[in-house]
Amino acid sequence: MTGISAGTGKKLIFLFTKIYKYIPVAVAAVILIVTSCTKQSEFDIGKDFIESQTRLQMVDTFRVDLSTIIEDSLRTSGTKIALVGNLGDELFGKIKCETYFDLAFSVFGAIEEKAYFDSAAFVLPFTGYSIGDTLSALNLEIHQLTEKIKTGNDGYLYSINSFAYQPQPLSNVTIYPEPHSKIDTALNFRVDALGEDLFNKIRDNDQNVSSSEWFMDYIRGFVITPGNAGNKAVIGLNAAENKIALKIYYHLRLEEPEKKEITISMGEINHQFNHVEYDLSGTYLNNIKSSGNKKMASETANKSYMQGLTGLITKVQFPSLQDIFMESNWKILKAELIIEPAAFSYEKYALPEKLYIYQTDMVSRTSSILKDEKGNSISQLTDDDNNPLTAIFEYDKVLGENTRYTFDITSYINKELAGKYYEYRRGLHIGISQDDYRTTLNRILFEGKKPPVKLRLYYLSY
């Protein structure tokens, strides 16, 4: 013990000599401590006397008002899809689609000697999209325009835009969308007169084919319109670059005759657009106005209408949701909007699988084609990963009773209720994607009665 006061180092050594024999015990102790985490077994023993501070409840009694609003016009240029045909029924009215396009000028090379014109045709490949009564005949005409296609100041063309054309069609054709309008096949309009005239002008180096300006003044553009004979379907044509073309066929009168062709492709992509006309007389939507007010479902036999190209949008409002503030101490854990197509409304028109939900945005007007009644643009609701929020689609093939769309609008509802005041007048807009609005006539007739439309809130009270 004499070394104890001699210094700390010696003390430590001394301490160690005292401690080393505890090492096995210390190891055991360490093991005990390290393994000391209680295994969190999933117990249910004890559940009978535990007192919960929270209650999870579901309510679906908040009122849901459906209505229909309509866009004045949708931008349809540059969508790479040409739509043509007619649709009509007592629900969505009569709809006519025409598609406009022009041709691209290129420096036409000299046509060989001994070249003789054979034929000419517009070749328009199908996209495979068709809607309506696709088994009946579809009569289509192609007309030459009497004026050139010009875009508006914003560089686009809209479904209300149109250009004058010659009353006499250059050509017409009758097809049966099923089975003819398959992808990888094409619609052909035989236009020999136009083709021969162009052939001669090219051969003769006519001024009209010498430059873009002269060529466009001469050729102007074309429109494909449905003929007047009871068409019942709309088909899609592929208007992507180099797909639509005018082909001029000729041959060289040589010892071995040689077949040749000239291909004149579709012109500027933004000069191709779809013109849509609709007539809602005789339907519940008869006097709906794009700049006017919404049409409440109660005015339209408890239905709401959603359709591409005609710009019908289903609006949802929750006028009694404000009442939730009368209760205290709650948190909404989940909010679901459930909306169903009206029974027997979708035999002929397949239901779109993807539905989106849009919110009116009082600030931004740039990024969206959809607008609310006051002309404010609308922004799409997104999920937690910032992807557009889509509905879960359940399709009941057997009875149709359980066909429904369910939107999880939890974050929207929580955001809207955060301010302790809920502005129900803005509401939510339901529709197909913005692209589908421009390029399809896909539609849904929603049932506006409650049920089936409901807002289902799962909330925790404490």
Place this chain on the structure above:
Amino acid sequence: MRTARKTYILVLLIFCFQAGTISAQSTSSPYSVFGLGFLEGNSAGPFRAMGGTGIGFLSEKSVNYMNPASYSGIDSLISVFEVGLFGKYTTFSTSRESQSLFNSNLKYILMGFRVTPWLATSFGFSPYSSIGYNINTISTIEGTNTRYVKTFTGEGGVNQVYFGGSITPMKNLSLGFNAAYLFGNVTHTESSAVYSYYLEDITYISNFDFNYGLNYRVIVDKMRFSLGLIYGSSKKLRTENVTTIQTASTTETLKKRSYKYSIPQNMGAGIAFTKGFFSAGFDFERSNWEDVQFKNAFIHTRNSNRYSFGIEFPSQGVKKGTTGMIFYRLGGEFRESYITIDNTPINYRAVTLGAGIPLNNWISVVNVSLELGQNGTTSNGLFRESFVNLHLDLSFKDLWFMKKRYN
């Protein structure tokens, strides 16, 4: 010499600090959902092996913080540093099913030494009570038939850091006190993974607590009879509640809940008998919980009694009387619960056996004990906990740093 003591104190403080978090899981029982949770009891190693019997004993082999008057039994040449650990395997059974789990943790850190010939002191850290449960229930969303799993968990407990002293005003009579600072929290949570919410209700608890003890000895023909008495008054605890609710999108601190927690008036008497290396003892303790009420309608508090006895005898043969001598211990304990659930008590009963094994040197001992017991009953829809509890008490006794002062 002072450096060494400082080291001990430092270690103690570090442990206290750490144990504040560690001890959060020192129990695991659904019964700990009530009040302050499971009451841990104040018995150190050797006494644990004797059914927790200690009120009549002096701190000769271990720091007996159950009765502060016992500190005067600390050998004048020795400072004691004790660490207690436990590992507990519990089977919970209802009349229909059973589930098991294992948990282990640090139990206490104790220090005892003599300051002057007439004053002996002790410091320590130990849990007063602990809470630990994890219960899954199947709940139904009101207004639907949809069922979901709601999970309730509890953790925390009350810890105590105490300083105690004992004096011997006259031969064979010792008086002592413990001044303890109680601190900790009672935390209950409930949550659902599917509906992502989490409610956490934490009540922070603190207050000072004072306990008093007496030990009186009579020696007749080398037989020592001792009587121990302990007393602690009831005490309201200071509480501070923080309740938060968390959902996928928000976290909100809710209005404070007011919970009242108290510790009861506590008194006990113990007798001990020692002859040579043989000892025996009996304890009776009463806690007046009746004045403490809980909000839960299911449960009521009652005054509860504790009874225990224990004996200690040395190994026979050549080692008897040497520093290598092993002490064996046996005991039994019965604790009435301070709560009744639906008028059914949750009583605690256990038998204990153990040994004090010297490690090469008579001043350092490992006290091990095994406690076999039951808590609660399967009747009345309740459940019984059957457990095997291994206690390990490491007693680091040392005299070298005290030597200079008493040389």
